[in-house]
Every structure is written in structure tokens, then in C-alpha cells.
Amino acid sequence: MRAVVIHGPGDIRVEDRDYPELKLPTDALVRVTAACVCGSDLWPYRGVRPTEKPRAIGHEFVGVVEKVGDAVSTLASGDFVIAPFVVSCGNCPSCRNGVTVACSHRAAWGGEDEHGHYVDAGQGEAVRVPLADGTLVRVPGVTEPEAALAASLLTLSDVMATGHHAAVSAKAGPGRSVVVVGDGAVGLCGVLAARRLGARRIIAMSRHADRQALAREFGATDIVAERGADGARKVRELLGGVLADSVLECVGTKESMDQALRCTRPGGSLGYVGVPTGGPELPIGVLFAKNISVAGGMAPARTYIPELLEDVLAGAIVPGRVFDVEMPLEDAPEAYRAMDERRAIKVLLRP
Amino acid sequence: MRAVVIHGPGDIRVEDRDYPELKLPTDALVRVTAACVCGSDLWPYRGVRPTEKPRAIGHEFVGVVEKVGDAVSTLASGDFVIAPFVVSCGNCPSCRNGVTVACSHRAAWGGEDEHGHYVDAGQGEAVRVPLADGTLVRVPGVTEPEAALAASLLTLSDVMATGHHAAVSAKAGPGRSVVVVGDGAVGLCGVLAARRLGARRIIAMSRHADRQALAREFGATDIVAERGADGARKVRELLGGVLADSVLECVGTKESMDQALRCTRPGGSLGYVGVPTGGPELPIGVLFAKNISVAGGMAPARTYIPELLEDVLAGAIVPGRVFDVEMPLEDAPEAYRAMDERRAIKVLLRP
Known part of the structure; x- marks a missing residue:
């Protein structure tokens, strides 16, 4: 599959990566339908934060569940889902306190899960999602959102x-x-x-x-x-x-x-x-x-998504309007440039 | 009158000062019946904060109103009152927001009011209280509280x-x-x-x-x-x-x-x-x-006093228990020593 990889300051490439597989029974495999570039992605892009070695990047995505592990109970293939910007279990004390970003089993997109398995980043064609029940939010009644709705749903990943x-x-x-x-x-x-x-x-x-x-x-x-x-x-x-x-x-x-x-x-x-x-x-x-x-501090997106989702689905808020530019995933280098130079407010990437 | 004056690190003296007079129609004159030493008084005492020149010290007191200016409407002579640890008007935006410590007309005990008139400090026999309606809280139904109640009322000045x-x-x-x-x-x-x-x-x-x-x-x-x-x-x-x-x-x-x-x-x-x-x-x-x-940050004591006062008067809380030592005002130097050496939790001074 194709995925965005940062090699160093100003050096964004779209490369071939293995298509992810389920590794654990709590995993889901998600085909990404929309991802985007975050303001915080610009810190390594600008060299303000170091990039030790090339790594897949992106932590905001929505998409369709392709497969789920045997232990996943709230999701099924075909579901349209929103991924918050960190993996969280939903059961540990921090998750129960609503502070999912401090989850005891927390993992980052483009990093490793607690078992040492690679977790794909969000700017790519597909992602293995650990602790899928805890992490993903299913969008009820929606399988193929039209573009404007998809954009608003994508904002719930992080920015909104x-x-x-x-x-x-x-x-x-x-x-x-x-x-x-x-x-x-x-x-x-x-x-x-x-x-x-x-x-x-x-x-x-x-x-x-x-x-x-x-x-x-x-x-x-x-x-x-x-x-x-x-x-x-x-x-x-x-x-x-x-x-x-x-x-x-x-x-x-x-x-x-x-x-x-x-x-x-x-x-x-x-x-x-x-x-x-x-x-x-x-x-x-x-x-x-x-x-x-x-x-x-870091937003507990997973905690907020259900309440915000309701308003997005009702049309009460249209946060997707922050995307003023949309590009194919292949144009990721230009997406980063446009945001870095503030020519774009936020770029949506379509794999 | 007698009042406590700090001359420098470790140098606390009880000295003669002029008995205060009303200066402005919004003033009240309060005869202090109990005062005390604050943990923050120990900062200059220990030299952690400088003492540029000798100054009267103390910002917690209760007492009896002796006189009020013509513009004072909520207090009368004979009232027993609690003084919060700063002077506040009660009418400016910060006071209306409940943040009386950021009052636009704020003055400190032992400092000057906004008109440049000296304001007595709390560890002394009497205090001219500027903006008396805004600053002081009258204790309803009490004129001469017995010792334990007086101690609890005094804590509302600051510590409680x-x-x-x-x-x-x-x-x-x-x-x-x-x-x-x-x-x-x-x-x-x-x-x-x-x-x-x-x-x-x-x-x-x-x-x-x-x-x-x-x-x-x-x-x-x-x-x-x-x-x-x-x-x-x-x-x-x-x-x-x-x-x-x-x-x-x-x-x-x-x-x-x-x-x-x-x-x-x-x-x-x-x-x-x-x-x-x-x-x-x-x-x-x-x-x-x-x-x-x-x-x-700094507690808006004036805002909290009414609600806490109710519980003190009802006997639901007895914060006066923090005073483990009581001394005559004349023994202020020993009061500071006892608190500095942590021999006392908090010392009540009786003028």
C-alpha cells in the first residue's frame, strides 16, 4: 500500500509499505478513506522536533472496517469509523476517567502497540488498529459519507x-x-x-x-x-x-x-x-x-467524539469547513508545503 | 496604640503608633480583638522576601467597629466584623466576578489606599479600614464572641x-x-x-x-x-x-x-x-x-466569607482549631519565633 513517510525536515515522501494484517484478536483493519495533515505534523517537518529515522506519519483518519479480530465486539466489517489521534483501551482508570490520552495501553499511530507490533500511521491506505473496541468510534447509519460529511467526521479525529x-x-x-x-x-x-x-x-x-x-x-x-x-x-x-x-x-x-x-x-x-x-x-x-x-493539554478525542458526532450528523456544526484544500495522498509533499507556507488552513488527503 | 512592626529578618518589635482616625467617608475604624501570624509573614521574617524599611505587619484580624464614615451603609459602631486579607470595593468588575483580590481599588494592610492614605496593618490594636462596605463582613447576631468562636471567625480572614x-x-x-x-x-x-x-x-x-x-x-x-x-x-x-x-x-x-x-x-x-x-x-x-x-492563587476571601461564616456560626466547621497557641500582642516576637521553628501551627495574638 501507499503511505506517507517523513525522512527529515522538509522531506516528505509517499512510499510502498506492506498492507497491514490483523496481529491480535482485539485488532481491526481499517481502509482509510480520508486522512489529513495536522499542525503538529509541521513540527518535525520544520525540524523543530527531530526525526531520528524515516517514519510513517499521520494520526487523523476515517475509513471503513475491512476485518476485525475475534475479540472485537462493537465493530464489523463495512462499518464507517473515526479514529481518535491515539489508541486507547476504554477500560483502564484513565479511560474510565475520560482521559483516554493517558490510557495505560496507549499507542501512537506510526509507533508500536504495547506488544511491540507496528501500528500504521494515519496518512496511508490502511491501518491496523489495536484495541479497536476502545479506540474506534463507529458512525451509526453511515457507510459511505459524501465528501462534506466525511470531512467533518475526519475533524473529530483530532482538530475539532x-x-x-x-x-x-x-x-x-x-x-x-x-x-x-x-x-x-x-x-x-x-x-x-x-x-x-x-x-x-x-x-x-x-x-x-x-x-x-x-x-x-x-x-x-x-x-x-x-x-x-x-x-x-x-x-x-x-x-x-x-x-x-x-x-x-x-x-x-x-x-x-x-x-x-x-x-x-x-x-x-x-x-x-x-x-x-x-x-x-x-x-x-x-x-x-x-x-x-x-x-x-492533549484532547481526549475518544471521549468527546460521541457528543460531537451527534451534532455533526445533525448538521448543527460543520467543522469540515476547515479543510480548504483536498489532494490525493500521492501529493502529500505538496500538502505539507501548502500548510507550512500557510497557503492552506488544513489539507485533506484522499488515499 | 501598640502595633507589630517588622524591621528586618528575625526582627519583630511591638511599637507605639498613632491611633487611627477616619480619613474618608467610606472608612470604618475597627478595634482589633484578635489577630494572627500568617505563614506568608514568615517570608520577610526569614529574609526570603526583603524588608526595605520597618513596616507594620499582619493582614488577618477581627474586631469591633468603633466608628464609620458618612458613606458607610452596611456597618455601624458595635458590629463585630471579619476583615479579609485585602481591601476591596465590592463594585468593580473583578469584585463582581468574585475575584476581590484583583479589585481595581485594592489596598493592602500596612500599605496605602488608592488615595495615598496609610492603612494600618492587622497585628495592632486598631485599624482604619478603607472601603469598609466592600471590605468588611459583619457577623450577624454576634457582638462579643467567646474565644473559640472568635478564633474560628478569625480564620475566615485568610487561612480558612x-x-x-x-x-x-x-x-x-x-x-x-x-x-x-x-x-x-x-x-x-x-x-x-x-x-x-x-x-x-x-x-x-x-x-x-x-x-x-x-x-x-x-x-x-x-x-x-x-x-x-x-x-x-x-x-x-x-x-x-x-x-x-x-x-x-x-x-x-x-x-x-x-x-x-x-x-x-x-x-x-x-x-x-x-x-x-x-x-x-x-x-x-x-x-x-x-x-x-x-x-x-490568592484566595478571594471576601467572596468566600459569607458561605463559610454560615457553617462556622452553625458549628458545622471549627477551623479555629488551627490556633494551637494564643499570646498577648506584646509577645509577637515570640509568636513569630514559635511559628518559624514550627513549635506552633498558628499563633493567635490578642491586643
């Missing part, structure tokens, strides 16, 4: 679940004012999630016309293009002299965290989901004095 | 409100397992607050028999004397293989924060109230990977 995690962590909800730092796909999904949770006022910080437009479509009531102290001043002005109740940090750099802290009112809540990259530790003195609470 | 803030910030509540790091007066009040909020299991980390006993009296179900990795292992063992849902950090050092993080389960909540002293910034990588939320 992550935007939702930022919004939940920042306590976005009725009566709350919200600022979203970061106009990437996660930030835009954060806007959508904040609106879905009922936030009163949603300020998207963005300097790009196309992203501003999508932010407005997703529910942003205001756009702030300024940054730093100017940006915070603008937020305060828009909110009648007070900073925001809820701030979503959706980038993961020192600058974005600073921006988020500057925009949070005393006693406010900061939800962060940007993978910390070169970012500083959190300044406890600032948090202490302003009584700012900080929550977030 | 702060323990409560730690518990609330850590989401202690029904069904939750709780670890309290720090067996000082704040940590012990954190135990009491966690029990009051309905926590299922409360583990106090303490190595001192007297503090362990009080922790048990306040509702601790278990005591862990071990620290570091051993302490966390013990917690995990007591909780059946999982770390705690809620952890209260009640010290403010690098070590105590590390301990707190080690004891928090993935997806758990850490509430911190220890004044950060030499502590590090929060390690965002750990928080991100474990999905730990962090909240707390």
Missing part, C-alpha cells in the same frame, strides 16, 4: 476534538466572553466549539482574511488583528473594559501563551491545547496574582 | 478562606479523592474544606504527630508521611492504583509543587494557594501530557 477541549478547558459557555488565540484549524474549531457551548461573545485573533472569514462563519462575533499589548487592549475595549472570561490558546509557542495570559481577566480560565513547542514554563507568579486557572 | 480556595480550585467534592500537600494551617484548613465539600477520601501529607492528629480531626481519612516519589507511590497504593483526582498545594515551594504534580492523576486538578516562593514556573510539558488543570 482539540478545539472543543480548548473551549471546555477554558470554561467557554453561556454568558462567557471568549478570546481564541491562533487562527489555525484548531483555533477555528475552538471558535466553533465556543459557539456550540453557548459563549456570548467570541473574539478571534487573526490577521488573515480567509481565516477571519471562516472564524466569522464559525461564530466569531469580533476579530482582533493586533497582537501583544495592543491586542489585549483591543480585547479589553471590545469587552467594555474587562478582559475575557475564557481564553483558548491554540498555538503552543511562548508568544501565543503570553498573548493568551494577557487577554485573560483576573479569575478567568485559560484553556491550552497547542503542543508546547519552545514555549516557556507557565509563569506561576502571574497566574497566582491574577487567579487565572489553566487547563487543557 | 485560603484552604477553601485550594479545595475549590482542585475541584474537591463528592466522589473525589483528595491529597493535601502541606500540613501548615492552610493545608489543615484545606483538609477541612475538602471534607466540607464532600470529598470521599482525603489524604494529608504530614510528618508531624500534632498536625496529623488535627488533620484527622478535620476529616483526613489517611496520612502519608513519605515524600517525593515514595509519597506519590503511597498515595497511588492507598487509592487502589490511581493517583488523586484533586490535589491541594498549600506551601508554595518548588518541592511542594513537584510533590503535588506527582500526586495528581491524568486529568486531575491541582489547586495551589501557597505563595510562590523560589518556586519554579509550572512545567507545561508535564501538565500537557497529563492533562492536569491548575487553578488557585
Whole structure:
């Protein structure tokens, strides 16, 4: 089969790999119908995180179950499924606590499962999914979703679940004012999630016309293009002299965290989901004095998918709109370039 | 009048000061009937925080209103009142948001109000209280509380409100397992607050028999004397293989924060109230990977007092038990020594 492999900074190739086989009775084999490139895939692509040796890449995909192992009870071949961005069992204490990203049996796409078997990455034609009952979410009543629906379902793998995690962590909800730092796909999904949770006022910080437009479509009531102290001043002005109740940090750099802290009112809540990259530790003195609470981290997508899925199937949210470009899997190198150069918000890859 | 003045590390004196007068129509004059020494008073006493010049000290007191300015509407002379550890107006956005410690008109005891008038500190015979309606809480139906009640009322000034803030910030509540790091007066009040909020299991980390006993009296179900990795292992063992849902950090050092993080389960909540002293910034990588939320900071005592007061007056909680020593104000130097040397948990000073 064909799969995307990263060899080093800027070096993305599409290569031949063995078609996966079931290895364990708890496995499922999924034929990928859509995958995509994550903002966090750009860290190794840009060399910000090292690539020790060539490895298959991609952790977001949807597809059709081809085969299941004997111990799989909730899935059957032909089911259309969403894969969250990590493998989780569904039974350990962390899974039962809803923190599936801390599953005791956790495995990463493109890594190994707990038994040492290779797990395919998401940007490829097929994936062996360990702990399939715990990991995959079946989409009820759908076998071949049309393109727009498939795109929205694919966002539940990571980007929409992550935007939702930022919004939940920042306590976005009725009566709350919200600022979203970061106009990437996660930030835009954060806007959508904040609106879905009922936030009163949603300020998207963005300097790009196309992203501003999508932010407005997703529910942003205001756009702030300024940054730093100017940006915070603008937020305060828009909110009648007070900073925001809820701030979503959706980038993961020192600058974005600073921006988020500057925009949070005393006693406010900061939800962060940007993978910390070169970012500083959190300044406890600032948090202490302003009584700012900080929550977030890696989104437990598996936990959130059922609730978000319901709204996607009902058409209440259309997070698939974050995909502004679609390419065949073979064009993955160009997909990475387009996202790296910010010519695309998020690229959907079709194997 | 007599008041406690810090001159430098280890140098506490009781000196003569002018008896305060009303300066503004929003002021009240309070005759202090009980004050106390805070763990945070030990930072300048130990030289961890500098003392530039001699200054009156103390930010926890209760007493009787002697006089009020013309603009004070909720208080009258003869009222018994609790003073939270900062002055707040009650009307600005932060006060309305319940974050009184970030009040726009905030002033500190022993500092100056926003008009540049001196504000007496709490360890003295009398205090001019600015913004009295916003700041003070009248104790209904009480004019001369007996000693035990007065001690419990005094804890609402800071220590019990702060323990409560730690518990609330850590989401202690029904069904939750709780670890309290720090067996000082704040940590012990954190135990009491966690029990009051309905926590299922409360583990106090303490190595001192007297503090362990009080922790048990306040509702601790278990005591862990071990620290570091051993302490966390013990917690995990007591909780059946999982770390705690809620952890209260009640010290403010690098070590105590590390301990707190080690004891928090993935997806758990850490509430911190220890004044950060030499502590590090929060390690965002750990928080991100474990999905730990962090909240707390300076307790909005003014916001919490009414609800806690009700339980104190009903006898449902007796936080005054944290005072294991009582001395006349004149013995303040010995009070500081006793707390510094950990011979006393918390000393009540009677002017």
C-alpha cells in the first residue's frame, strides 16, 4: 500500500509499505478513506522536533472496517469509523476517567502497540488498529459519507476534538466572553466549539482574511488583528473594559501563551491545547496574582467524539469547513508545503 | 496604640503608633480583638522576601467597629466584623466576578489606599479600614464572641478562606479523592474544606504527630508521611492504583509543587494557594501530557466569607482549631519565633 513517510525536515515522501494484517484478536483493519495533515505534523517537518529515522506519519483518519479480530465486539466489517489521534483501551482508570490520552495501553499511530507490533500511521491506505473496541468510534447509519460529511467526521479525529477541549478547558459557555488565540484549524474549531457551548461573545485573533472569514462563519462575533499589548487592549475595549472570561490558546509557542495570559481577566480560565513547542514554563507568579486557572493539554478525542458526532450528523456544526484544500495522498509533499507556507488552513488527503 | 512592626529578618518589635482616625467617608475604624501570624509573614521574617524599611505587619484580624464614615451603609459602631486579607470595593468588575483580590481599588494592610492614605496593618490594636462596605463582613447576631468562636471567625480572614480556595480550585467534592500537600494551617484548613465539600477520601501529607492528629480531626481519612516519589507511590497504593483526582498545594515551594504534580492523576486538578516562593514556573510539558488543570492563587476571601461564616456560626466547621497557641500582642516576637521553628501551627495574638 501507499503511505506517507517523513525522512527529515522538509522531506516528505509517499512510499510502498506492506498492507497491514490483523496481529491480535482485539485488532481491526481499517481502509482509510480520508486522512489529513495536522499542525503538529509541521513540527518535525520544520525540524523543530527531530526525526531520528524515516517514519510513517499521520494520526487523523476515517475509513471503513475491512476485518476485525475475534475479540472485537462493537465493530464489523463495512462499518464507517473515526479514529481518535491515539489508541486507547476504554477500560483502564484513565479511560474510565475520560482521559483516554493517558490510557495505560496507549499507542501512537506510526509507533508500536504495547506488544511491540507496528501500528500504521494515519496518512496511508490502511491501518491496523489495536484495541479497536476502545479506540474506534463507529458512525451509526453511515457507510459511505459524501465528501462534506466525511470531512467533518475526519475533524473529530483530532482538530475539532482539540478545539472543543480548548473551549471546555477554558470554561467557554453561556454568558462567557471568549478570546481564541491562533487562527489555525484548531483555533477555528475552538471558535466553533465556543459557539456550540453557548459563549456570548467570541473574539478571534487573526490577521488573515480567509481565516477571519471562516472564524466569522464559525461564530466569531469580533476579530482582533493586533497582537501583544495592543491586542489585549483591543480585547479589553471590545469587552467594555474587562478582559475575557475564557481564553483558548491554540498555538503552543511562548508568544501565543503570553498573548493568551494577557487577554485573560483576573479569575478567568485559560484553556491550552497547542503542543508546547519552545514555549516557556507557565509563569506561576502571574497566574497566582491574577487567579487565572489553566487547563487543557492533549484532547481526549475518544471521549468527546460521541457528543460531537451527534451534532455533526445533525448538521448543527460543520467543522469540515476547515479543510480548504483536498489532494490525493500521492501529493502529500505538496500538502505539507501548502500548510507550512500557510497557503492552506488544513489539507485533506484522499488515499 | 501598640502595633507589630517588622524591621528586618528575625526582627519583630511591638511599637507605639498613632491611633487611627477616619480619613474618608467610606472608612470604618475597627478595634482589633484578635489577630494572627500568617505563614506568608514568615517570608520577610526569614529574609526570603526583603524588608526595605520597618513596616507594620499582619493582614488577618477581627474586631469591633468603633466608628464609620458618612458613606458607610452596611456597618455601624458595635458590629463585630471579619476583615479579609485585602481591601476591596465590592463594585468593580473583578469584585463582581468574585475575584476581590484583583479589585481595581485594592489596598493592602500596612500599605496605602488608592488615595495615598496609610492603612494600618492587622497585628495592632486598631485599624482604619478603607472601603469598609466592600471590605468588611459583619457577623450577624454576634457582638462579643467567646474565644473559640472568635478564633474560628478569625480564620475566615485568610487561612480558612485560603484552604477553601485550594479545595475549590482542585475541584474537591463528592466522589473525589483528595491529597493535601502541606500540613501548615492552610493545608489543615484545606483538609477541612475538602471534607466540607464532600470529598470521599482525603489524604494529608504530614510528618508531624500534632498536625496529623488535627488533620484527622478535620476529616483526613489517611496520612502519608513519605515524600517525593515514595509519597506519590503511597498515595497511588492507598487509592487502589490511581493517583488523586484533586490535589491541594498549600506551601508554595518548588518541592511542594513537584510533590503535588506527582500526586495528581491524568486529568486531575491541582489547586495551589501557597505563595510562590523560589518556586519554579509550572512545567507545561508535564501538565500537557497529563492533562492536569491548575487553578488557585490568592484566595478571594471576601467572596468566600459569607458561605463559610454560615457553617462556622452553625458549628458545622471549627477551623479555629488551627490556633494551637494564643499570646498577648506584646509577645509577637515570640509568636513569630514559635511559628518559624514550627513549635506552633498558628499563633493567635490578642491586643
